[in-house]
Amino acid sequence: MKAEIISIGDELLIGQVVNTNASWMAVELNLAGINVVQISSVSDEGEHIQNALQEAETRADVVLLTGGLGPTKDDITKKVMMDYFGSKPKFHEPTYQHIKNLFSKRSYPLSEVNRLQAYLPDNCTILPNRVGTAAGMWFEKNDTIFVSMPGVPFEMKTLIWEQVIPNLKKRFKTPFIYHKTIMTTGIGESMLAEKIEKWESGLPDNIKLAYLPQPGIVRLRLSAEGFDEDKTKTQVDEQCELLKNYVPKAIFGYNDISLEETLANILKEKGLTLATAESCTGGYISHLITSIAGSSEFFMGSVVSYSNEAKMNLLSVNKNVIENYGAVSKEVVEKMAVGAREKFNTDYAISTSGIAGPDGGTEEKPVGTVWIGIATKKGVQSKLFHFGEHRGRNIRRSALMALNLLRLEVLGL
Amino acid sequence: MKAEIISIGDELLIGQVVNTNASWMAVELNLAGINVVQISSVSDEGEHIQNALQEAETRADVVLLTGGLGPTKDDITKKVMMDYFGSKPKFHEPTYQHIKNLFSKRSYPLSEVNRLQAYLPDNCTILPNRVGTAAGMWFEKNDTIFVSMPGVPFEMKTLIWEQVIPNLKKRFKTPFIYHKTIMTTGIGESMLAEKIEKWESGLPDNIKLAYLPQPGIVRLRLSAEGFDEDKTKTQVDEQCELLKNYVPKAIFGYNDISLEETLANILKEKGLTLATAESCTGGYISHLITSIAGSSEFFMGSVVSYSNEAKMNLLSVNKNVIENYGAVSKEVVEKMAVGAREKFNTDYAISTSGIAGPDGGTEEKPVGTVWIGIATKKGVQSKLFHFGEHRGRNIRRSALMALNLLRLEVLGL
Numbered sequence: 001m002k003a004e005i006i007s008i009g010d011e012l013l014i015g016q017v018v019n020t021n022a023s024w025m026a027v028e029l030n031l032a033g034i035n036v037v038q039i040s041s042v043s044d045e046g047e048h049i050q051n052a053l054q055e056a057e058t059r060a061d062v063v064l065l066t067g068g069l070g071p072t073k074d075d076i077t078k079k080v081m082m083d084y085f086g087s088k089p090k091f092h093e094p095t096y097q098h099i100k101n102l103f104s105k106r107s108y109p110l111s112e113v114n115r116l117q118a119y120l121p122d123n124c125t126i127l128p129n130r131v132g133t134a135a136g137m138w139f140e141k142n143d144t145i146f147v148s149m150p151g152v153p154f155e156m157k158t159l160i161w162e163q164v165i166p167n168l169k170k171r172f173k174t175p176f177i178y179h180k181t182i183m184t185t186g187i188g189e190s191m192l193a194e195k196i197e198k199w200e201s202g203l204p205d206n207i208k209l210a211y212l213p214q215p216g217i218v219r220l221r222l223s224a225e226g227f228d229e230d231k232t233k234t235q236v237d238e239q240c241e242l243l244k245n246y247v248p249k250a251i252f253g254y255n256d257i258s259l260e261e262t263l264a265n266i267l268k269e270k271g272l273t274l275a276t277a278e279s280c281t282g283g284y285i286s287h288l289i290t291s292i293a294g295s296s297e298f299f300m301g302s303v304v305s306y307s308n309e310a311k312m313n314l315l316s317v318n319k320n321v322i323e324n325y326g327a328v329s330k331e332v333v334e335k336m337a338v339g340a341r342e343k344f345n346t347d348y349a350i351s352t353s354g355i356a357g358p359d360g361g362t363e364e365k366p367v368g369t370v371w372i373g374i375a376t377k378k379g380v381q382s383k384l385f386h387f388g389e390h391r392g393r394n395i396r397r398s399a400l401m402a403l404n405l406l407r408l409e410v411l412g413l
Numbered sequence: 414m415k416a417e418i419i420s421i422g423d424e425l426l427i428g429q430v431v432n433t434n435a436s437w438m439a440v441e442l443n444l445a446g447i448n449v450v451q452i453s454s455v456s457d458e459g460e461h462i463q464n465a466l467q468e469a470e471t472r473a474d475v476v477l478l479t480g481g482l483g484p485t486k487d488d489i490t491k492k493v494m495m496d497y498f499g500s501k502p503k504f505h506e507p508t509y510q511h512i513k514n515l516f517s518k519r520s521y522p523l524s525e526v527n528r529l530q531a532y533l534p535d536n537c538t539i540l541p542n543r544v545g546t547a548a549g550m551w552f553e554k555n556d557t558i559f560v561s562m563p564g565v566p567f568e569m570k571t572l573i574w575e576q577v578i579p580n581l582k583k584r585f586k587t588p589f590i591y592h593k594t595i596m597t598t599g600i601g602e603s604m605l606a607e608k609i610e611k612w613e614s615g616l617p618d619n620i621k622l623a624y625l626p627q628p629g630i631v632r633l634r635l636s637a638e639g640f641d642e643d644k645t646k647t648q649v650d651e652q653c654e655l656l657k658n659y660v661p662k663a664i665f666g667y668n669d670i671s672l673e674e675t676l677a678n679i680l681k682e683k684g685l686t687l688a689t690a691e692s693c694t695g696g697y698i699s700h701l702i703t704s705i706a707g708s709s710e711f712f713m714g715s716v717v718s719y720s721n722e723a724k725m726n727l728l729s730v731n732k733n734v735i736e737n738y739g740a741v742s743k744e745v746v747e748k749m750a751v752g753a754r755e756k757f758n759t760d761y762a763i764s765t766s767g768i769a770g771p772d773g774g775t776e777e778k779p780v781g782t783v784w785i786g787i788a789t790k791k792g793v794q795s796k797l798f799h800f801g802e803h804r805g806r807n808i809r810r811s812a813l814m815a816l817n818l819l820r821l822e823v824l825g826l
Contacts, residue, residue, distance in 0.1 A: 290695025
C-alpha cells in the first residue's frame with residue numbers, strides 16, 4: 001500500500017514553519033506498515049491543491065491532507081475537496097453540537113464562521129474531531145482514499161491515532177516494517193562503505209540499507225519488510241550482529257542514541273568518573289556531556305584553558321613545556337589531561353588542543369590540527385588528527401573523536 | 414518566477430529526518446524575491462524521482478533538488494538526472510583534483526567510489542562544491558532550470574548562497590525585497606508585542622512584520638517591498654531607529670547576529686577580557702563564546718565546576734558557604750564569579766548555578782531555578798531566575814541570560 005501526504009499552507013512555502021507534521025505522520029504510518037512514497041507542501045491556492053490531488057491519485061492508494069480547514073477565509077481546503085469530489089454541502093448536526101459544546105466549555109461566544117464549519121460534504125465519511133472544530137473528511141475515488149485533516153498538530157495527531165490508522169489497517173493488509181539505525185563514528189562514509197561492502201551485498205532482498213552521514217558520525221539505517229513481526233526483527237538483529245565483525249570499533253549504538261549518551265551509560269555502569277580539559281573544543285565536550293540528564297553522577301567538571309596562563313594556573317602545565325613545544329602539541333595535551341585528572345580527582349580525563357580556525361594556522365600546524373589526550377590511572381596517551389577548515393565542524397569533530405577515544409579506552413577496544 | 418524544491422531521500426519519508434533543508438531554502442529563495450510554489454519529498458527510487466522532475470517541469474521555472482549525490486550505492490540522483498536529460502558521463506578533472514585535495518588535507522585515503530564522483534554529466538553546467546565531494550549540476554530543458562545539489566546542509570547552503578541564488582538573480586528579474594531582522598532578548602514575545610504595539614500599528618503599508626520567537630530570543634523580521642532600493646532601505650532603517658525608543662535594552666543586534674557575537678564585538682572593541690564559571694550551564698556559555706572566530710583575543714577560559722569539590726578546588730569557593738547555603742544560591746554563584754575572575758585574571762567573569770532538571774528539584778528550589786553572577790573590578794552581583802522544566806532549554810536560556818546581563822553591564826544599560 002502506498003500513501004502520500006499533502007501539506008497545505010503558504011507558511012510552509014516561505015519557510016516560516018518547518019513541516020514537522022509530515023515527518024510525524026510519516027513515522028506513524030511507517031510504524032503501522034504503511035509506506036509513504038511522497039510528501040508535498042503546496043500553497044493555499046485552489047488550482048494548486050487540485051493539481052496535487054490529481055497527481056497523488058495516479059500514484060497512491062491513500063492520500064492524507066492536512067491544513068486549510070480553519071474557519072477563516074484563507075482556509076479553502078474544504079471547498080477544493082468538494083469541487084474535486086463533486087460534493088454538495090450538508091448541515092451535519094453532530095458536528096454542530098460538538099462545536100457548540102467546545103465553545104461553551106471554553107466560555108467563548110459562537111460565531112457564524114464556526115457554525116459554517118458544520119456544513120460538510122454529503123459524499124464523504126465524516127471523522128469527528130473530538131479536540132477541535134474542523135472535522136476530518138474521508139473520501140474515496142477510483143480506488144484511492146483521500147483523508148483531509150486540520151493542520152493543528154494535536155488535532156491531526158488525535159485523528160491519525162484514533163481513526164485514520166485503525167481504519168486503514170482494517171482496510172488493507174499492511175506488512176510489518178522494522179527500522180533499525182546503526183550508529184558509527186571514527187570512520188568516514190566512503191571508507192565505511194568499502195569495509196562493509198561484502199556485508200552490504202549479502203543483505204537479504206527485503207532489507208534496505210541507507211547511509212546517513214553527519215560530521216563525525218555515519219548512521220546506517222536498515223529497513224526490513226515482512227509479514228511476520230518476530231522473524232523480521234530477528235533477521236535485522238542478525239545482520240546487525242554480523243556487521244560487528246566488519247567494523248568492531250566503529251559501532252557505538254543503535255537508533256539515534258548520541259555518542260555522549262553511550263559514553264555516559266558506559267561510565268555510569270562501570271562506576272567511573274570523568275573530567276575534561278579543553279582548549280580548541282572550548283567547553284563543547286563538557287556541554288555535550290552535561291546535556292545528558294544525570295551526568296553529575298560521573299562528570300566532575302572541566303577546565304576550558306583557552307589562554308596559556310589558564311593551562312599553567314589551573315592545570316599545572318609547566319611554562320617551559322608550552323614554550324618549548326607550543327600549546328598545540330603532544331606534550332601539552334598530555335599534561336592537560338594529567339592535570340585535569342588530578343584537579344578533579346577522576347578515573348579518566350580527556351583533553352584537546354588544536355587550531356580550530358579560521359586563523360592561527362601555520363605551515364607546520366595548519367587549521368584543523370588537533371591533539372587529543374586521555375589520562376587514566378595507568379598513564380597518559382595522545383593522538384594527532386587533521387580535521388578540516390571549518391571552525392564549527394572542527395570543534396564538533398574533535399569533541400566526538402575525544403568521546404570516542406575514551407569509549408574505546410574504557411571498553412578496551 | 415516560480416520555484417519548486419524536490420528533496421530526495423527515504424529518510425524524509427520514514428520521518429527520520431525533518432526536512433529543514435527545504436524550509437531553509439524556502440526562506441533564502443523568498444528573501445531573494447523568488448517564489449516557492451511546491452516542496453516535494455520523494456524516495457530514493459529512479460522512477461519516482463523522474464516522475465517528480467516531469468511534474469515540476471510543467472509548473473516551475475526553476476527546480477531545486479537536494480540529496481542522493483553521495484558516493485554510496487543508495488545515492489542515485491546523478492544517474493536519474495543523466496537518464497532524464499540524456500547525458501553521458503564525462504570525467505571532470507577539476508572535480509577530481511578538488512576531491513583529491515580534500516582527502517589529502519584530511520589524510521584520508523581516496524577510494525574508488527570517490528573517484529567515481531568526478532564522472533559528471535556532459536550536458537550540464539557543473540557547480541563546484543568547495544566544501545564537499547559531490548558537485549552541483551545545473552541543467553536546462555524546455556525553459557526550466559534544474560539544479561541538483563548534495564543534501565548535506567552546509568554543502569547545500571554554500572552552493573545556494575554562492576552560486577544558485579546569484580545565478581538565478583542574473584537570469585530573472587526579481588522584485589526588490591528588503592529584509593531586516595531585529596534581534597531582541599530578555600523579554601518574552603507577548604510582553605514585547607505589548608510594548609511595541611504603537612510602533613507596530615504605525616508601520617507603513619509596504620512593510621510587513623513577523624515575530625520569530627526562539628527560547629530566550631525573539632526576532633522581529635521587517636520585510637519591505639519597493640521599487641527604489643535606497644528609499645526602501647532608508648524607510649526600514651528609520652523604523653528600526655524608532656523601535657529603540659520602545660525597547661532600549663532588548664535590542665542586541667540585527668540580521669541574525671548571535672548574542673555571543675554581539676558581546677564578543679563589544680568586549681574586543683573595549684579591550685576587555687572575560688572568563689566564566691559554569692555549573693548548570695555545563696560549559697555551554699564557554700562553547701557559545703569559543704564558537705566565534707577570534708574569541709581567544711578576549712576569552713581566557715572557563716571552569717565547569719559540576720561537583721562541589723571542583724567549586725572548592727578550582728574556584729576557591731569556601732566549603733562552609735556551600736554547606737550553609739547550598740550549591741544553588743546567591744552566595745555560591747557570587748563566589749564562583751569572583752573565583753573565576755581571579756584565577757583567569759580577567760576584567761569580567763560570569764557564573765551560573767542552578768537546577769537544569771529533570772531531577773534535583775525541591776519545593777524551595779524547583780527545576781528551572783538558576784542564579785547568575787557577574788564579577789567586575791567594582792565587585793560582584795547576582796540575579797535569580799526561574800526558567801522552565803526542560804533541561805536543554807534551561808541550559809540555553811541560562812546561558813543567553815548570562816551573556817545578556819554582561820552585555821547590559823558592560824554597556825551601562
